[in-house]
Amino acid sequence: MHPNFFATIHATLSAHPDRVLVVWPAACAGQAPATYTGGALLLRIEAGRAALRAQGVRPGQPVLLARPVSFELICLLLAVMSLGAVPVLPPAGASALGLWRVARRSKIRQALVAPALPWPARLLARALGLRLSADSGALPAPAPAWTAQRVAAGQPALISHSSGSTGPAKPIRRSHRVLQAQHEALRQAFPPLPGQRDFPLFPNVLLHNLAAGVCTLLPDVAWGAPARLEPARIVRQLRQQGVQTLTGNVFYFARLADYLTAVPTALPAVVALGVGGSPVPEGLMRRLAQLFAQARCYVIYGSSEAEPIAVRQLTDAAGLPEAGYCVGPILPALSWRLHPLGAVWVGAGRPLAQVGELQVKGAHVATAAPDGWLSTGDFGYLDADGRLCLTGRQGNEAIRQQQQHYQLEHVLQHLPGVARVAARPGRRGFVVYVEPAAGAVVAEAAVRAALAVFPGPVCEQVHFRRRLPVDSRHLSKIRYGAVR
Template sequence: MQPLTQISASAVPGLIARPGTGAHRRPAAPAPVSPEINYASLILAQLRRHPAQPCLVWPAADGSTSQHTSHDLLQRIATHRQQLLAAGVRPGHSVLLALPVSAELIAGLLAVQALGAVPVLPPAGASAWQLLQLTRCLGIRAVLTGPAASPLVRLAAGLCGVQLLAAVDRPLAAAVEGWEAWPVPAQQPALVSHSSGSTGQPKAIRRSHAVLQAQHAAIKAAFPPWQGQRDFPLFPNVLLHNLAAGVVSVLPAVPWHNLRQLNPARIVEQLQTEQIQTLTGNVAYFTALLAHLQQQPVALPHVVAVGVGGSPVPEPLAQQLRQAFGQAAVHIIYGSSEAEPIAVRQVTDDVPDPLAGYCVGPIQAGLEWRFELLGVLQGRATPGQPVGELWVRGAHVAAPSGEWLRTGDYGYVADGLLYLTGRQGNEQLHHGVQHYQLEHLLYHLPGVERAAARADAAGFTVFVQGTVPPASVAQLLAEQFPQVPVLGIQARATLPIDARHHSKILYSQLR
């Protein structure tokens, strides 16, 4: 079968295929024998190479900070490794990490990895039932928890008969030398985390040691690190990358259990006092930070690069980041836990048309990509443009060997740039338009804090959060999308969002 449309880009060429046909799907080749590696070995080597160098700066609730050198972290890893060994944890065993976001969590994760076991991070805000299901489904052998385990964790461990290991709250005199990360098959899971659940229940994401190494290499190629770099990471994968790259990670003082309660004044203070040079975050995080900076502007001359992702990024937010961080290059980073990054775009004065969807830049070199055809866009900015679900595969994609990862995102590539126009579960076209195109337009309207267009059988129902009058929303949509059926416009005090990024709309919960 011939592809309906062939598209070229700086990455490996992609294609549009008819839905359900599997057009141009390559047959899976016999799986080669995996070499034995361990992602933790990269981090251990880096820590041992520079034992006196700070690697983590962690804020405390009282406003103080604790600085951890490479040697400090190595001691904590060695302590947890010794504890896990004594408990009988061996290569291939799964260990649930029920620790708060802290240096102990990082040390525990790396200790589990170093043993060749599989660290499992629970979903954000997991209930007792979810923890119980997790221990059963993933064959959890042990749960590493804090000195005072929560009742939920104790309940899940007791019901499933798994070992409950209270993490030692200070490093012991465990040897930091004389042992190495245990080599395991490259395709063995190195980390199990969970999706945000924006299109349903959070799903387990298994990244192998090979994939983690490839993701580290891909991030390093997109954003080359330098000696002494001081980074301010919000995303866990960036923190692991930093440890492998020798970058100092200064953790933002955020309430990790609920990012909506963050104090932006404290974040700005950290950016100044810690002389942060690079930072990443999601839309909710930067929205709160920008609101504070607009009220109390400060100079942040040390910041040279800003990355924003985790959900669709409205262009007005990206442009505001350029203004707030005047010396910094601002990048929109598109990807997922399974494939990070997929595309990167530097934000400039050349502002893309919001009617075209969200422009996220060129697809990264080394990724194979294709679109499973949904239909054809007919909007003013995209007449006759085929649109479909984006599928990717490559070394830094967590998918079975030779298989495609279905991203759940709909869009197209034009002039070498990837545009996102819709999300799985809400992807229905109406007069050749998808919901992201309406939403991105509305984010350019003053007074819109959040916007969502739910696709029903007859058209779109639009929900807005903010001070914008519904009449202004109706007028703008009628002007720019005159043929698109808008069934109603609903003003809401809040819109349902995911528990992880607090940025992704939960369309199934819109009422």
């Protein structure tokens, strides 16, 4: 196998030059979406590849992709990777200062920017020694046969950043070997299958889909402002473009579920959907199973460093919400262990569960640890059926009254009118913060009554907030350190 992960994508594109593999939303209302075949993708990648080589980009060199999400960004990323250089994706919503910090941290001297970058930003970048370039958009004549630059399999293939929900966004370095292994793990764990039409919320899934020969239809969303999601436009795409599989986060699917409840729409083509990116409430999964009656519904648990870790199909009872978030069995390809923390109560009539921080190790795990183990920052236990149940998150993991915060939050997620909830450890129990849904009124008495399912005084105080702080990428992960 060629050590450069792009070689896998190159082989797929070359084998299917006439197959539509990417469908990008129309820039303006009334226009048709743009479609790109394997052959068209190769031509665009070759254009970027030629321009980058002319600019002196070399194997192993990090290149910052400081451009908005677009088809051109995807092609430039693949062009960088094909040369054996390292594409660097900045944190979601990064400011100009944030981009400079990324460049300094990763010792970047080259950045690909939008053609219309304001001149003050260009002047500042050049003063700091950062070379800026923008592709011309010109396509070359069909190039002679070419292959991806050979690299060491352990060389970084892609640097992205975490969501920043537990602190500053940190760089995640995935090697070519890890990207290949993550692609294989995803292909085995979850649809789509070759020939299906996939609808992923995040464009990074494109790498996996292109390697698998799956057609990717990108949602019509404002990539830089996910809160402006318009579910009516998404549902129209699902219906008109024959989408068969879709994935996204809790915020995204909750908005879709609310819209489909208010405006019932048959979507018989959808055969599978997956929800992940943050703890997934069981109530949301049950709603989706009713709204997408023909689809298999999955909870997908993982991280950028290890995608996926566990996958659960919604075919069985997951237990009560007070037991935590059930994410299914850990993949057999992974070694795992729990760094012990203590014991929590997981339901009447059941023994206390010993919880700890999950650590994983395997071919599709990206970690700089010499022993290969990745500490996920998630706390939980395995239930009697061997399924992982999440009960807490690093930085907020303290046990109070034999509970962790996810257990309280999962119970309250099922309370009518609750949009988001955060529970922070107090002196003896938890201080609970509730964000009501738009137009809803939630009474403190109802919150305390719902939490009476737990033994002991778990709730010290209840506070209501108009908005709880969440990460900028998923809009689903609570930033506990910012809860006030």
